[in-house]
Amino acid sequence: MEEFVLIMRHQDGSKIASPEQMQIWMKQTMDWIGGIAAQNKFVAGTGLLFDDAKVVRHNGVVTNGPFGEIKETIGGYIIVKAESIDEAVEFAKGAPVLQGEGNTIEVRKIAKGDGAH
Amino acid sequence: MEQHELIPHLFRTEYRKIVSVLCKRFGFDQVEIAEDITSETFLTAAQTWPMRGLPQNPAAWLYNVAKNKAKNYLQREGIFKSKITTEITAQTDASVFLENEIDLSLQNINDSQLQMMFAICHPSISAKAQIGLSLRILCGFGIEEIADAFLAGKETINKRLFRAKEKLREAKIKIEFPGSFEIDDRLAPVLRTIYLLFNEGYYSESQNKTVREELCLEAIRLCTMLVENKRTNKPQVNALLSLMYFQASRLEARVNKNGELILYEEQDINLWNVEFITKGGYFLHCSATGEKMSKYHLEAAIAYWNTQKSDTKEKWENILQLYNKLLQLEYSPIAALNRTYALSKANGKQEAIREAEKLDLANNHFYFTLLGELCTDIDNLKAKQHFEKALSLAKTPADKQTIQKKIDNL
Numbered sequence: 001m002e003e004f005v006l007i008m009r010h011q012d013g014s015k016i017a018s019p020e021q022m023q024i025w026m027k028q029t030m031d032w033i034g035g036i037a038a039q040n041k042f043v044a045g046t047g048l049l050f051d052d053a054k055v056v057r058h059n060g061v062v063t064n065g066p067f068g069e070i071k072e073t074i075g076g077y078i079i080v081k082a083e084s085i086d087e088a089v090e091f092a093k094g095a096p097v098l099q100g101e102g103n104t105i106e107v108r109k110i111a112k113g114d115g116a117h
Numbered sequence: 118m119e120q121h122e123l124i125p126h127l128f129r130t131e132y133r134k135i136v137s138v139l140c141k142r143f144g145f146d147q148v149e150i151a152e153d154i155t156s157e158t159f160l161t162a163a164q165t166w167p168m169r170g171l172p173q174n175p176a177a178w179l180y181n182v183a184k185n186k187a188k189n190y191l192q193r194e195g196i197f198k199s200k201i202t203t204e205i206t207a208q209t210d211a212s213v214f215l216e217n218e219i220d221l222s223l224q225n226i227n228d229s230q231l232q233m234m235f236a237i238c239h240p241s242i243s244a245k246a247q248i249g250l251s252l253r254i255l256c257g258f259g260i261e262e263i264a265d266a267f268l269a270g271k272e273t274i275n276k277r278l279f280r281a282k283e284k285l286r287e288a289k290i291k292i293e294f295p296g297s298f299e300i301d302d303r304l305a306p307v308l309r310t311i312y313l314l315f316n317e318g319y320y321s322e323s324q325n326k327t328v329r330e331e332l333c334l335e336a337i338r339l340c341t342m343l344v345e346n347k348r349t350n351k352p353q354v355n356a357l358l359s360l361m362y363f364q365a366s367r368l369e370a371r372v373n374k375n376g377e378l379i380l381y382e383e384q385d386i387n388l389w390n391v392e393f394i395t396k397g398g399y400f401l402h403c404s405a406t407g408e409k410m411s412k413y414h415l416e417a418a419i420a421y422w423n424t425q426k427s428d429t430k431e432k433w434e435n436i437l438q439l440y441n442k443l444l445q446l447e448y449s450p451i452a453a454l455n456r457t458y459a460l461s462k463a464n465g466k467q468e469a470i471r472e473a474e475k476l477d478l479a480n481n482h483f484y485f486t487l488l489g490e491l492c493t494d495i496d497n498l499k500a501k502q503h504f505e506k507a508l509s510l511a512k513t514p515a516d517k518q519t520i521q522k523k524i525d526n527l
Contacts, residue, residue, distance in 0.1 A: 027438075031464065034441025035472050038453040042445050 001081045003043055003110040004088035008095065010075045010103040012050040028096035036080055036091055045078025085109065123175065124163055129331055130338075131176055132159070132257030135183045135221075137229035140254075141292045142187070142219055145236055148282055152254070154190060158183040180221045187219050230255070231346055232292045234339065238306040241288040246281035251310045252317075253278060256335055294348055304349065308357050308413065311336050315361050319368075329372075333365050344400070355404035356413035362397035363420035366390040378515050386426055394424050415443040433462035450478055454487050466491050482510035486520055497527050 013022050036042045050073070053065030065073070075097070082088040085107060092098075092105040132155055139151035161182055162175075172178035237250045249267070252258040264274045295303040318332025340358045343349040370388035371379050401417050419439045422432050440456035453476055461469030470491045478484035485507035492500035504524045511517045 027434075030438055030441045031460070034437070034444055034456060034460075035475070037441065037444035037448060038456050038472065039475055039477065040448040040453070042448075045445075 001083060003079055004082055004085065005077055005079050005108050005110055006045075006088065006092050006095070007077045007106040007108065008075050008097045008103070009072050009106065010097050010100055011073070012075075014050070025096055032094055032096055033078060035094070036078070041081045041091070043079040043081055045076065047076035048074055050075070079110065123171070124159065124166070126331075127162075127175060127179065128159055128257045129335060131179055133230055133233070133255045134226045135179065136254055137233040137292075138219065138221055138226055139183065139187055140233060141225075141229040145290050145292055146286050148254070148285075150190065154186045155183060157186060184219045184221060227342060227346070228294075229292065230339075231342055231349065232294055234307050234310075234343075235295055235303055236285065236290045236292050238303070238310055239285060239288065239290055240303075240306065241290075242281045242284050244306065244309065246277055246284075247306055248310050248313055249274060249278050250281050251314065255339065256314065256332075297348070300348065301351065301353075304343075304351060304354065307343070308340075308353060311339050312357060312361075312413075314339070315364070319364060330368055333361070333368060337361050337365065344403075352404045352407040352409070353411035353413050355400045356411055356417045359397045359400035359404055360413055360417035360420050362393045362400065363417065363424055366393035366397065366424060378519065380519065381423070389424070397421065397424070410442075410446075412443060412446050415439050415446065419443070428462070430463070433459055437463045450481060451483070454478070454481075454483050458487060458490075461491055466495055470495075480510065482507045482512075482516060482520070485510065486523070489520075489523060493523075493527065501527055 013025060017025070033042060033045065050065070055063045055065055057063065080088055080091050082091065088107050088109075092107050095105055097103050098105065135155045135158065136148075136151050139154055140148050143151055158179055162179060166172070166175075234251070234255060237254060238247045242250075245267070249263055252263045253260075260271050260274055260278075263278075264271045267274065294300075315333050315336035318329045318334075318336065321329045321332065337358065340354065340361060343354045344358055366389050367381075367384065369390060370384040370386075371381075373379055397417070397420065401421060404414055404417065419436055422436050422439075425432055437456065437459040440452060440459055444452050444456060457469050457473045457476065460472055470488070473484075473488055473491060476484065485503045489500045489503035489507060492503060501524060504520055504527075508517060508520045508524070511520055
């Protein structure tokens with residue numbers, strides 16, 4: 001079993017949706033993660049807040065987020081256990097965040113701390 | 118209480134107190150002696166009470182006899198030591214041992230029991246060994262009862278307990294409170310053991326309702342002792358106590374006169390213990406401090422919703438979200454199945470069937486019972502197939518009976 005990180009990229013929901021809509025998305029996301037956890041495939045994960053974000057650059061330059069293309073912003077991630085990249089992709093397909101056009105999930109295998117990476 | 122019930126009852130409640138106090142006095146390396154003296158005390162009671170009648174205060178009688186037996190032991194031990202060990206000065210002989218009273222005050226009894234809990238649930242031995250020793254020393258279980266609980270042979274259990282005590286001796290375990298910086302880590306196995314003890318009673322196959330209730334109440338008693346002590350009165354301890362009170366509120370309602378299980382939906386609410394539900398609510402409130410949300414907090418909150426019988430959308434949505442969180446914290450097959458049931462109540466059966474089919478629990482009869490339930494009224498033929506599969510996997514008569522009823526109701 002390998003571990004994969006599912007990196008969610010999407011707009012700041014609070015900028016485009018009502019609190020009620022946000023609550024619906026939140027429930028859908030919790031149900032999606034709960035479904036993965038019910039298969040004993042959930043490892044870790046969290047949302048990332050959009051407010052007060054900073055980008056630190058070369059030579060100690062610090063700028064405020066958001067960061068270039070708005071829909072490319074990372075809104076959260078979860079780490080799952082999966083037999084293959086395909087299984088991890090199947091988990092990603094169920095993510096409610098993909099209801100938003102232009103939103104994406106990047107699926108990446110996590111390097112094992114065995115010095116091979 | 119009748120006399121033939123009284124001794125087993127006292128054994129459950131007093132055995133651990135006496136063992137703990139003696140063991141603390143003698144040191145953990147002499148735990149077997151403490152156990153022997155305590156067992157002998159009960160044997161003396163069983164022999165003398167039927168002849169001479171019950172003492173006024175049976176517990177005090179037991180303490181007294183145990184104290185005398187312990188003194189005799191220490192005296193023999195003291196004389197033995199002073200005779201063969203020439204270096205020993207006169208002060209370490211019997212007279213000093215006798216001056217050091219066996220302290221059976223309430224305070225020392227409580228402290229000794231808590232310290233004993235920490236000694237037994239020490240990380241140097243396996244979880245199974247911790248539970249086994251707890252059942253033996255803290256709950257006064259016989260080897261046979263422990264073997265039943267673990268579905269193992271008596272020989273295996275004897276060996277396991279023997280090795281566990283050896284290991285604890287080698288690790289030079291002291292009967293004392295852990296330091297405040299390690300208390301959370303050391304509490305974790307203690308709480309797990311208490312919860313397992315509770316479940317042992319709650320889900321036991323035993324037809325004997327009294328014994329099952331006794332186990333649940335024992336677990337509640339142990340946990341209450343932790344809450345009553347300043348050092349161990351932590352949020353997660355209150356959460357576990359709340360959880361157990363909520364669950365135990367249905368002890369009376371969930372078993373009928375013949376010892377058969379009554380399903381939640383069919384229980385008579387009037388038999389639910391209101392006092393326990395109130396206590397559950399009180400300790401849930403007490404648990405809501407600190408920053409950490411333990412699995413006991415989540416389970417207590419779920420148990421709270423289960424004390425609300427009405428089938429509201431709010432109830433099931435809350436239960437679903439609590440299971441979503443619980444599973445992220447710690448996976449278990451039963452939580453996965455319960456979560457899927459809550460999903461069907463909150464989001465509908467179709468979605469729950471899709472999710473259930475993703476679960477890899479094909480050797481679990483509860484899994485097929487759940488699938489059968491989800492398919493009922495949608496595809497009764499399929500439902501029947503699932504129930505029949507469940508029936509073939511179920512082991513106990515009670516489970517088989519429950520499943521058969523569902524087939525008949527289709």
